[in-house]
Amino acid sequence: MLRLGAKGACVRELRALLVRAGEPVKVDGDFGQTTRDAVRALQKRLGLAVDGVAGPETMAAFTTFRTSPDEKLGARMHDNINEMRRELRHQEHEIHYLRMVSDAYLRHIAALESLMRTAGIQIPALVLPIQAPPPALGGPGPA
Known part of the structure; x- marks a missing residue:
């Protein structure tokens, strides 16, 4: 679980997912106040429990953002x-x-x-086929 104060590559990945989800965070390895606010906003948008902690349920929901x-x-x-x-x-x-x-x-x-x-x-005139347009207009030439 990632929460306020966490650091490292997992936080960097979380922040990258937040960016792909449209949250305005910088991609680094520090889970600070900005990251917590972004996690809360995305949890709310996705209909999850809003606690600002990136636990298993939140991370599972965030994986939809692995593809930009x-x-x-x-x-x-x-x-x-x-x-x-x-x-x-x-x-x-x-x-x-x-x-x-x-x-x-x-x-x-x-x-x-x-x-x-x-x-x-x-x-009878009604039985005659429609004449093809002359070759200059795109029709076939004489047979």
Whole structure:
């Protein structure tokens, strides 16, 4: 247990955890009044018994601060990026499927037009496929 008057590496580690938790203390090996006040403030914030002593329960709760907020942010960003990649792959599959379906539809319309022309049947305007834009506007060139 670390309390007022304690000194050494364990106090230095405690103070580093307090800094990561947002408490304004200097990281050194001296458990003074400032450290006790910071421990009390963090105990209160975490819903622990407020006594200013860094005992087992307090130290267990403080271990969540062993990873800095920036490191946690980096992990969250990594997870978000992976989720976006999964979503993008899903959307790419959907786009591929829609392209296949639309290509099949256009081939079907072209075949129907050919059969209707061969049979001498006038093609109604509503059945004609939408004309592709000219190549200068991004559409495919003549086949």
